[in-house]
Amino acid sequence: MATPVQTQTVDLVARFPGMVTADARPGYTGFIVNKENLVEVATAIRDEFGFDLLTAVTGVDYLAENKMEVVYHAYKTTGGPGLVFRVQVERVDPVEVPSLINIWPGVDFQEREAWDLLGIKFTGHPDLRRILMWEGYEGHPLRKDWKEPFFEEEAKPFKSRWPDGQHTFAENKNPFRDNLKFPADFDPEKFEVVNEDGLYASLERHTMKNEEGSLNTDHIVVNMGPHHPSTHGVLRVAVTLDGETIIGLKPVMGYLHRNHDKIGERNTYLQVIPYTDRLDYFNSMSNNFGYVTTVEKLMKIQVAERAEYIRVIMAELSRIQNHLIFIGMLMNDLGTMYTPSLYAFEERELVLDIFEAVSGARMMCNYFRFGGVVRDIPDYVMQKIKDLVLERLPAKTDEMERFLNENEILVARLKGIHVLNAEDAIKYSVTGPVLRATGVPYDLRRADPYSIYDRFDFDVAVRQNGDMMDNYLIRFDEIRQSLRILEQALKQIPQGPINSQKPQYQVRVPAGEAYGRIESPKGELAFYVVSNGKPNPYRYHVRPASFVNLTAVESMCIGSKIADFVALLAMLDIVMGELDR
């Protein structure tokens, strides 16, 4: 069941002499590409070497070396290891790097994010606006010389907490008595607000024009959100409408941007774990899994055998629970108010009871540690998991299918709507169930196996049409496959220690970089961590599935009805904590 071994190694240096050098820094891999040749080399990577899926783009600010680096991670949808290539530029203002949007359109949002948070200008990007912060915000927060208003020290733990920890509010230490930072000599009455012309101009650019000779109709721009009952949180979408038909659309995000990356870089490696819980708050177990796997890669440690099984059990339970909620929420957005989601939540509560019993919390589990997990599963909980997996959940999944699948209204709303074809999905770096519903059997548990997934016998759920109906049905397929994995895991789980390491609150992480990815219920969740040997990560970046999957939304819903767009958002299964971080 193992994946085909990729024997062919990519030698970019031989293919592009003088343009590419191998990265020789200890702990780093991949290639450094000259800025001038980036587009040429990237085109070859996609077309000649077959790396069709560019999963992550991010920047690193090497302040001491006076360098800015842009890191790209490319993979093949047929599976196998990836390719890391990077561009290094001198740290001047503004830092300029050519955009790869014409080669992999999926980089759109990620390049905008790098511009917003690191101030890297991607030349050739048609719509390089801030994405998480607002236009007019001062500074690029992830630069190493930028300090937030409540800045206390470079890294945690802060010295003011012990031994003389007289409690004071952070506000008292800031000149503006709040979480604020203004340029010197700033006058709030005399400044001009930067309005949102940029957003509407870009919306205009993508809006379909009236055909010549046809009836001239008025177009109206509608802002949906950030407070809207069906945008799944605080997402805002600017749409141009012709009647009820969408002819232009731009998502606006950042309303839940809570600075995960910046806080992560102040935290010690251990302290990041509970923060990852709050990324995709439906699946804290999966988030833990992704982060811990990444750091373990850097630390080069083995995970205790029993802990591997516990991890898989928790991650799969989490997936089942997520997909159940997905079905409930999709129904809500289609207008089936409440009943299906109430049924889904009932099963979710039972799964959360298990999480609560093993980890202590329902949602924010904080259960994984480097080398294993916190504590063993007690016997009575093990019995409960078996009861659910072997008896209740299969029956309830069947019941849910009986309840909904043949419903004529549901079928009418889902069948043939919002078709995404495989080519587009890969182009926009879409991953997870949404990609698999288009007929691409790309599941990281098979394509790039992590943990012990190669030991289980399961099928990658695939559907062929890429419409909403397939997206809906594939979640049921995935629940079934997860149950299959769980059954095997519960049978095979050995006795033994649950952590290969001694419990310690300060871990040693050797210098280097690691990119760890897992198949979260929403798609590829990846963490990019750069260590310089200190107790806290030098660079910590999350590549969330929802954020990248949303790139495809614009092309998917042009021409469809606004009511279907609401359902589309549910179908992409976005979650704002992960999208905005």
Add this chain to the structure above:
Amino acid sequence: MYGKGILKGLSVTWKRFWDTYTEDISWMLRGKKRYNTEEGIRHRSSKDTKGIFTVQYPEEQLIVPEEFRYVPFLVYDEGADGKKEIRCTSCGICSKVCPPQCIWIVRTNDPSTGRPVPVPTNFYVDMDICMNCGFCAEYCPFDAIKMDHDFDIASYDRNVYNLDKLLKPAKYYAEIRPENYTREEEARKAKEAAKAAKAEAAAA
């Protein structure tokens, strides 16, 4: 036939509706109470639950597992004449490991020598920053800080807890986490016995 799927779906809803009555009646016939009893609540959280799923807080409460964690508290042992013997030695590990850095400890210094004494003068936890992660309890080497089960702590004001508000007796801890308590006590006794044996050996 159009509408067959809808009817099929409605049969599921109807079954669920029906179950609420059959379940209640079957409990009644067996002469058992489904509501306001521990047995009933446990059954409603098990794999066999059907019918009414609601646990009517505050009249009845979900039975939380031993490991359930809400906010931290400090454990004290009751010494002779009711003196509070605080377990915390103000070593500062919890405040170092705390991810949002919400624990503030003032270490006591001996006024005559100026050297630290292993008791905290004050101990603050900003409950409005605390993320309930449980690291403090997990890494405390003295079993002095533990996570509470009590979640009914909403208030009309901001919550910064000081030493007085954080302290709870070991009896309470033993009550909410009996397994952990027993395990820790055994480990402590074993350690003390080993220490005594070592001292004896050294004396002999």
Add this chain to the structure above:
Amino acid sequence: MENEKLSLPNYNIPEDLENVVAVTTLDRLYNWGRRSSVWPLMFGLACCAIEMIAAQTARYDMARFGMEVMRPTPRQADMMLVSGTVTKKMLPAIIRLYNQMPEPKYVVAMGACASSGGPFKEGYNVVAGIDKFLPVDVYIPGCPPTPQALIAGLIKLQEKIDRQSIKTVRWYNKEKKDGNYVPMPILGPDLIDVRRNADIKQAAAVAKVTQESA
């Protein structure tokens, strides 16, 4: 149970009329009416919103408190459950929603983030507590508060409502007609609270002096 609170304890009602007649004050009647149908705004911000939804579902069932009618429009809501991290970018929208809610209105800060910024307080885009802008009635600690903790907090809110009097509540106070209106903050180089313009200007001027002398 509610009836007991509605009746004044000092009046002797004949036993056979107990379920028919209640002697009460206008305050009690008024408070009883409000506390029994607090409609929350259907408004979720972050992780806590999921626990808020969970509290609405079958296991916890907030409908038992007259709180099941979650309204997406502020015009029909009585209570704003600030359920999650308040970011600077989101704040103007929240203030606008609050201003659009009709009186009487209540604000509950659910979870650590809404109360004071929580674990994300140090972040550059996070507002250190919604109480900097809105008058908060109940703070519920926890990250996130479990649905039961949320319900416990809402019971605290009901207790607070029980203690109010028509004579003193702000929405019948003629002098303070617009007393609860919160001016909209502006997104500039950072979040500008227009009520604090003078402070900000002064602190920025001080910052300039220190910068020059440095």
